Amino acid sequence: MKTYTTQGTCSRAIEYEVADGVLTSCRFIGGCPGNTVGVAKLAVGRKVEEVIGLLKGIPCRNGTSCPDQLARALDAENASKAILS
16 A cells, blocks of 8 residues: 655545556545545546546646545656656
């Protein structure tokens, strides 16, 4: 399980797991449960690239949102894997 500390949102962090390029688990810490639980349920089981494409750039406040923060977390993980390769 990885933890991403969010910025600019009501949620404080996102815990998630990725296996073989697919988001297998996702849980927001804090934030509006109606939004964060829904986003997590819709995102789990999808390819990371698909989740990023769907959620990146969605605004709420402060130029970001809980869905956008999930996309940023997955983007950051992809970037770190590319550096290690």
